[in-house]
Amino acid sequence: MSRMTTHRTNTRRTTQRDTIVEVITQSPGPITVEQIHELAKKTIPSLGIATVYRTIKLLLENGTIQTVVLPDGLSRYESAALGHHHHFRCRACGNVFDLDICPVKLPKDMTLPGGYTVDDHELTFYGTCPNCQ
Amino acid sequence: MSRMTTHRTNTRRTTQRDTIVEVITQSPGPITVEQIHELAKKTIPSLGIATVYRTIKLLLENGTIQTVVLPDGLSRYESAALGHHHHFRCRACGNVFDLDICPVKLPKDMTLPGGYTVDDHELTFYGTCPNCQ
DNA sequence: CTAAATGCAAAATCTTTGCAGCCTC
């Protein structure tokens, strides 16, 4: 009997991917596709936007990064290694920062009035960051 | 001295706008452009998507509705008349619901460690809605 | 009647995909 087709794809290590991962993990908060592209081009000027999109997709699938979407409608990406944390968006500069602390204690699992079973939550703060004070 | 140009545009009441406003305000939670279009077409089958986009933009500008963006990346719209409230997104059906109650008490204004001055916050829960239990 | 609003289709954006050549393994 022939063995089943493995759906695992061999992935190779490339300068592009290493650079994109580094740019995302070194950021103080989640960043957009455009920001990733701009930052990574400092290392690889020829980097194409398609490669950025493809790499983000790959990193999302293999669980290296995760998506953060705030009310400006843009998707941002951050390391999935970060534990439970929340975000702060500065209305002045528009940047998003990771918060070390969690100002509220919410049980991870709970049921809300109305019959909503909660398994996770997300909290985002808005205001002014220290740099823009 | 001539009076300054008024930037106020005369807006007219149309069936399209009335219908779109009604669809948004009657929804149990924020809904997407596509949902608005589909629901409004039940009343006005000829309604064009461009009119939906233009009306949403108008309603956002005059403060009738507001945008809600969750991690699925889609923008949703809801009545701006709703007070401070939070959202619940069902992982099963994907719909978003308004929550009447606020399970956490957060001071609207506060400063977080690191020097972040907060003026607002947003909380979203994920899980299963009563219909999908 | 006058000018705002609509519907349609073209244009502008943003993201994905096809391909030939390049580069890991």
Place this chain on the structure above:
DNA sequence: GAGGCTGCAAAGATTTTGCATTTAG
């Protein structure tokens, strides 16, 4: 070497805009 990766450009998808016609006031 073989097949995954990349850059480029074409293709899709989503949102905006131009324009002639319709319609509110």
